[in-house]
Amino acid sequence: MRIALVVGHDRIRQGARSSAGVKEFSFWHTFLHTHIADIAGTGHTFAIFTRSSSLTKGYTAKMKQLHKEIDEWNADLAIELHFNSSNNRNINGWEVLSSGSYLSMRYARIVSFYANLPCRGVKVIGKHGRGGGFLHYGKAPAIILEPFFGSSSSIDYTLLKKDIVAFLRNIQRDNAAVNKI
Ligand SMILES: [Zn+2]
Numbered sequence: 001m002r003i004a005l006v007v008g009h010d011r012i013r014q015g016a017r018s019s020a021g022v023k024e025f026s027f028w029h030t031f032l033h034t035h036i037a038d039i040a041g042t043g044h045t046f047a048i049f050t051r052s053s054s055l056t057k058g059y060t061a062k063m064k065q066l067h068k069e070i071d072e073w074n075a076d077l078a079i080e081l082h083f084n085s086s087n088n089r090n091i092n093g094w095e096v097l098s099s100g101s102y103l104s105m106r107y108a109r110i111v112s113f114y115a116n117l118p119c120r121g122v123k124v125i126g127k128h129g130r131g132g133g134f135l136h137y138g139k140a141p142a143i144i145l146e147p148f149f150g151s152s153s154s155i156d157y158t159l160l161k162k163d164i165v166a167f168l169r170n171i172q173r174d175n176a177a178v179n180k181i
Contacts, residue, residue, distance in 0.1 A: 008082035010053035018150030063133035093118030100124040103141035
């Protein structure tokens with residue numbers, strides 16, 4: 001599969017800050033570039049995308065531009081990466097956001113089969129909800145991964161990497177386990 005990996009937020013407005021002091025954009029930008037060899041080992045073709053950091057363009061315009069690039073690359077799936085945040089430092093685990101379309105839901109549900117970190121489930125988001133533009137404006141099915149809470153006082157980055165690699169390794173449409181979902 002051709003999988004577009006999108007770094008959440010942008011270079012200027014980088015999103016939430018983790019308890020380790022790193023913001024979402026920096027975290028995922030570094031993570032993807034550091035682990036690209038492990039991720040490529042899952043057998044898919046990947047490209048890393050970032051959204052425009054223009055201060056004059058709105059979210060919708062940025063999402064449309066981003067998806068135009070992803071569509072031109074002929075992605076089978078688009079994944080945007082974020083982390084979650086809560087005032088409660090004890091909350092942690094995966095959350096996956098889906099448009100609710102058949103394929104988006106199918107890919108989103110795979111996380112619960114392969115995650116070592118706790119999985120809080122899949123949330124369906126409408127066009128105007130948080131992350132809705134990314135989930136709804138592209139041709140390729142899209143999901144948003146929030147594998148952990150940056151606000152948590154204990155984040156296991158080794159397990160995080162394992163979970164993401166396991167998720168990508170098992171995401172093929174024809175995978176036997178996936179067909180049971
Ligand atoms: Zn975010």
